[in-house]
Amino acid sequence: MIQQVENPIIEVHDLSVSYEKKPVLWDVDLSLPSGKLIGIIGPNGAGKSTLLKSIMGLLPLSSGYINILDKPLKEVRDKISYVPQRESVDWDFPTSVFDVVMMGRYGQLGLLKRPKKADKEIVMDSLSKVGMEAFKDRQISQLSGGQQQRVFLARALAQQAEIYFMDEPFAGVDAATEKAIVELLRQMSAEKKTVIVVHHDLQSVARYFDWIILLNMRLVASGPIENAFTPELLQETYGGKLTLLTEISELIQKNRFPNRE
Numbered sequence: 001m002i003q004q005v006e007n008p009i010i011e012v013h014d015l016s017v018s019y020e021k022k023p024v025l026w027d028v029d030l031s032l033p034s035g036k037l038i039g040i041i042g043p044n045g046a047g048k049s050t051l052l053k054s055i056m057g058l059l060p061l062s063s064g065y066i067n068i069l070d071k072p073l074k075e076v077r078d079k080i081s082y083v084p085q086r087e088s089v090d091w092d093f094p095t096s097v098f099d100v101v102m103m104g105r106y107g108q109l110g111l112l113k114r115p116k117k118a119d120k121e122i123v124m125d126s127l128s129k130v131g132m133e134a135f136k137d138r139q140i141s142q143l144s145g146g147q148q149q150r151v152f153l154a155r156a157l158a159q160q161a162e163i164y165f166m167d168e169p170f171a172g173v174d175a176a177t178e179k180a181i182v183e184l185l186r187q188m189s190a191e192k193k194t195v196i197v198v199h200h201d202l203q204s205v206a207r208y209f210d211w212i213i214l215l216n217m218r219l220v221a222s223g224p225i226e227n228a229f230t231p232e233l234l235q236e237t238y239g240g241k242l243t244l245l246t247e248i249s250e251l252i253q254k255n256r257f258p259n260r261e
């Protein structure tokens, strides 16, 4: 079930990626619609983060090419924003919440230019969207995991991009932060942003995403949640590793896609 899209915002052609000659992604052909919340789902080691990084040009490709907004990545870099995994960052670095979020503005500013009043306003607005204005002067080493994740999201918002890539934004955050992130994703979607999220928790997939990519080294499915989130396709993606299959099957049969209009 691989649905091709007319006028895709992202097109991936024959993508293969290897780490030190060990193949991780094989022949991925993908086209993605704009303005949707898109989840990349698959078991551990399936290549989800690798797909995200490849699309953003952070890894060398063994074969294939990627177009974003009909153009090669280097022409549209300022239109994309990346929220990496929280653990991949040194949170002991001595800097404030405000300054981390201001880093989101440097793409537009250039490194040597001073931020203007408008940039400061964008930073404060981004912090308020994630409920972190009160923490603007706090050192980032003194934040909880959920607060760190919110700051990361605020930095991405400050970039005012069109496409947002997020690698497991819900990993290790508290329930309040999870709810705040979901609300933010919905708001971004209402503003016609495209958001692509690596996601682990199968229970929440149908509630959070409009479209899913099922991946296990090869592309198993890409399509609207109603068509792609099926027991058969999940079985194909997870193989014997899927213990939640019955539960998910029930969820689908009851056609319960809560909170999604």
Ligand SMILES: Nc1ncnc2c1ncn2[C@@H]1O[C@H](COP(=O)(O)OP(=O)(O)OP(=O)(O)O)[C@@H](O)[C@H]1O
Binding pocket: 019, 020, 024, 042, 043, 044, 045, 046, 047, 048, 049, 050, 051
């Ligand atoms: N820098 C690297 N060097 C060598 N191998 C790597 C590197 N990064 C990832 N891999 C391997 O590539 C495979 C895919 O990794 P990737 O992180 O893309 O998977 P994932 O689906 O995001 O996994 P997870 O859900 O566990 O985060 C794994 O087998 C992983 O061990």
